Amino acid sequence: MKDTNENYFYIPQIKRRNQKAALFKFATMAAIAFSISFLVFFLVDIVRAGYPAFSQTYIKIDVAINEEVVENPYGAINAKQLKIISRAWLRDLPNLIKENPSWMNSTQTFWALANSEVDQYLKGKESRTSERDRAYVDELKEKGNVELKFNTIFLTTGDSKIPENSGIYAAVIGSLLTMFVTIVIAFPIGVMTAIYLEEFAPENNLTHVIEVNINNLAAIPSILFGLLGLAIFINFFGVPRSSPLVGGMTLALMSLPVIIVSAKASLKSVPASIRQAGFGLGLTKWQIVRDHVLPVAMPGILTGSIISIARAIGETAPLIIVGMIAFVPDPATSVTQAATVLPAQIFTWAGMPEKAYLERTAAAIVVLLAVLLSLNAVAIYLRKKFERKW
Structure with missing residues (x-):
């Protein structure tokens, strides 16, 4: 009878415990579902906003080529066309004629770049195009003289004060040069530092203080790393401002702690039996670390390093401090020339008043996300590859 009463007493407790477990499981699943739904909403919204930037409006026009057009390209078209054609295309027309001298004293047909307001109107977005210009554009569209084509300008040109002529090419080149400097500096220094602290540093207070810091x-x-880069690299050492060199060195400072911490964790996870077997064979400490410990820890080291570099690619604040937010229309050809990076370009376009820059901002974010996802995919691939090898 006593056992029966005790079992009866514990049944409500078990029920409450199971209810709490079920509630906790529901809360965790709801949190995961909310996170995934937010991520999907974010990606869909960014792609929806940025997709129109990959197409651009072109208008078919006939131009009578002569010496006056070379001297004054704005006189090559009539007043109606002048209101809907991009100033950037008219500005480049004389150079195009000089490259093709056989066009002189003849009438040529061009697909001219439309201005951003006309482009926004044809994409069904808010536009400041007048009713008269809209009617003229609709008339040209009915005749087949207006087309939306793939926007090669966005991928092959740099920034511009003219929205329809702006692109991300210069920013992408600047990002690649900056990341090259970051990797060359941060990866070897971070890995070697982690090896010393984990395998060779003595166990004393100084080592403990270094690891805590x-x-x-x-x-x-x-942003504090940006201030440090400004004070040390630019003001003290005189590294060129706005260059991929100073940007890469600043991002290397920011990436070093993450690389060191992840590399130390990977080295610590290597079984002690591998080290003991090496000592049993008469190998030195350095031979054990170089030939056995480091290869086994390499998957974790690469994963942590690539994720750290991917985080650095998306940083804007430290690069603004060292001047990489400047207007740079031409791509840099060396690490000492002035350049901008993709996050800074996104930041600049987001503050522009023209509506055409908004879709270019979203499109640049899509490109940046694609780069980040690619780097994370590379990290996963390298980890799996080294895990299979070792």
Whole structure:
């Protein structure tokens, strides 16, 4: 009878415990579902907003080529066309004629770049195009003289004060040069530092203080690294401002703590039996680390390093401090020339008053997300590859 009463007493507790477990499971699943739905909404909204930037309006016009057109390209078309054609296309027309001298004293047909307001109107967005110009554009569209074509300008040109002539090419080149400098500096220094601290550094207070400070540096705001780069690299060492060199060095400072922490964790996860087997064979400490410990830890080291570099690609605040927010229409050809990067380009376009820059902002974000996802995919691939090998 006593056992029966005790079992009866514990049944409500078990029910409450199961209810709490079920509630906790429901809360975790709801949190995951909310996170995934938010991510999907974000990606869909960004792609929806940025997709129109990959197409651009062109208008078919006939131009009588002569010496006056070379001297004054704005006189090559009539007043109606002048209101809907891009100033950038008219500005480049004399150079195009000089490259093709056989066009002189003849009438040529061109697909001219439309201005951003006409482009926005044809895409069904808010536009400041007048009713008269809209009627003229509709008339040309009915005749087949207006087309939406793939926007090669967005991928092959740099920034411009004319919205329809702006692109991300210069920013992409600047990002690649900056990331090259970051990787060359941060990866070897970070890995070697982690090897020393984990395998060779003595266990004393100084080593403990260094490790604590490295962990703290991994959590401080990125803008502080920009201030550090401004004070040390630009003001003290005189590194060229707005260059991929100073930007890469600044991002390397920011990436180092994360690389060191992830590399130390990977080295620590290597089984002690591997080290003991090496000592049993008479190998030195360095031979054990170089030939056995480091290869086994390499998947985790590469994963942490690539994720750290991917985070650095998306940073804007430290690069603004070192001047990489400047208007740079031409791509840099070396790490010492002035350049901009993709996050800074996105930041600049987001503050522009013209509506055409908004879709280019979203399109640039799509490109940046594609780069980040590619780097994470590379990290996963390398991790799996090294895990299979070792």
